Amino acid sequence: MKLDVEYLRHLSKDGFRVLTAVEMGMRNHEIVPSELISRIASLKHGGSGKVLNTLLEHKLLHHDSSKYDGYRLTYLGYDFLAIKTMVNRGVFAAVGRQIGVGKESDIFEVATEDGTVLAMKLHRLGRTSFRAVKSKRDYLRHRSSFNWLYLSRLAALKEFAFMKALVEHGFPVPSAVDCNRHCVVMSLVHGYPLVQVKQLQNPYMVFETILGLVIRLAEHGLIHCDFNEFNIMIDDDEKITMIDFPQMISVSHQNARMYFDRDVECIYKFFRKRFNLSFDENEVDCVDTNEGGPPQFYNIMNVSGFLDKDLEASGFTRKDQNDMEKLINRDAEKKPGSDLEGTEDEDDAGVEINEASLEDFDSLSFVSKAEFEHSSEEDPQSSKRLRRQ
C-alpha cells in the first residue's frame, strides 16, 4: 500500500482532531455516525463536515451510508495516527522508502532527528485473508474493518513484546524501539532475507546456526511458527537475524509439535534445494530423535519457558493472546454490528478527546530536520520528498 506521508505534514489540527474522533467512535461503532464524530471532535467552528470531506479525499477515512451516514478509519488513517504519535514521542522524525512488503505488513525506513535509520513495521492483518474471502462472501461486505485494525494492533503489541523478550535472552532479533497502535519501530537489519541469497560461503554453518535457533527457541518455551527463508535475514558476514514474530506460540500449545516440525522441515527443505546440502541420517537424528529413544522434542517440551512471565511484563497479556486467537477463529462468522471493544459498553457521551494528546500537534515537525541521508535506488523520489522542507 502506498504511504504518502506528505499530507501528514499539512493535516490541520482540526483534521487530526476529527480523525482521532473517528478512532474513538470506533471503540463501539463499526461505522461511526457523522453526528457522533462531530460531537466527539467538538470543533470550535461547528460541524465537522468539511474536515470529514478532506479526510475522505485523502483516503484516511471510508464513508458508509448503507445503514446511516458514517465513517470508519482506513489503514492509511490508522497509519497517520500511529506515525503522528511516534513523531510526537520523538521516536523518529521522517519516513523514508518502503523496504519490505510482508504477507500482512508494510515495512518502511524511518529516521530519527540525529539521522539514525530504523525500521517501522505497519501490521495489516486481513490484507491477504480479507481479499481471499471478500470475493466469495457478500455478507462480509459490511463487516467491521475495525476488527482488522484491532487485530493489527494486537499483532504489533505481541511482536513488540516478543522482540523485547527475545533480545533480553540473547536471540539475534532486531531491537525493539517502540510500539503504538499497529506500528512497531525496531532497529534496521543490514542484510537480506535468506530467500534472496543464491550462494553462501559456509552453507552448513549457516544451516546449523539457523536450526540451533529453532531449538534454542523451543528450549525457552517458544515456537516461531513461520520460520522460513522469508523471515531470516542474513548479512554479508553471514550473520543471521530472525524477524517476524506475531504468530509465535508456546510449546504448551496443543499443536506445538506439528508447528515445531514444520519450522524444522522448512529449513531442511530450503537448504537442500537452494544450496544442495545433503543430510545423513545421523544429522537428522540429532535434531529430531534421541538415540532410538523418544523424540528429543518431548524433552524440550518439559523446559519451562519465559513466555508467560516475560511477555506479560512487556505488555502483551494472556488476555491479548486469547483475544487474538478467538478473533482470528471467529472472524469469518462475525455478524455485523457486534464490535470488539464495544464489549466494554462505553457510553458515547463519555468519549472525549484528551487535550493533552493534541497539545504537541502545532509543533509537530514531521519530515523536518532529520538528515535522511539514505538514498534509494528503487524509489529516488521518496528520499527527495523527505528532504524537502
Ligand code: ADP
Ligand atoms: P510479515 O509479517 O508481513 O511477513 P516481516 O516482518 O517478515 O513481515 O517483514 C517483511 C520484510 O520486510 C522482510 O522480509 C524484510 O525484507 C523486511 N524487514 C522486516 N523487518 C526488517 C528490519 N528490522 N530491518 C530490515 N528489513 C526488515
Ligand code: MG
Ligand atoms: Mg515475514
